[in-house]
Amino acid sequence: MTLADLNKGDRVLIESISTPDSNVQRLMIMGLVEGAELTFVGASLGGDPLEFLLHGSAVSLRRSDAQQFEVRPQGNNG
Numbered sequence: 039m040t041l042a043d044l045n046k047g048d049r050v051l052i053e054s055i056s057t058p059d060s061n062v063q064r065l066m067i068m069g070l071v072e073g074a075e076l077t078f079v080g081a082s083l084g085g086d087p088l089e090f091l092l093h094g095s096a097v098s099l100r101r102s103d104a105q106q107f108e109v110r111p112q113g114n115n116g
Contacts, residue, residue: 039108039109040104040106040107040108040109041076041078041088041099041104041107041109042088042101042104044078044109046078046079046080047078048077048078048111049075049077049111049112049113050076050077050109050110050111050112051073051074051076051109052070052071052072052074052076052107052108053072053109054072054107054108055070055071055072055106055107055108056107056108057106059103059106061100061103062103062106062107065099068092068097069092069097070092070097070107074092074093075092076090076091076097076109077090078090079091079096081101085101086100086101087099087100087101088101088104
């Protein structure tokens, strides 16, 4: 499962990151690293970008970038 596969309100931990792409590396500098906990807030009307909460801050990702982050459920989802 990736960040792009989540439903509104899902809480997840990042397990792995699957690309050396410079855009994704920039996101890692912002705190999207293995072990980080995120909550999926929702998507824009067209479904892109996606919005997440990370350490109390909102972070928006393009769906293509979100697909590079493998995650696992954390806490109560749904």
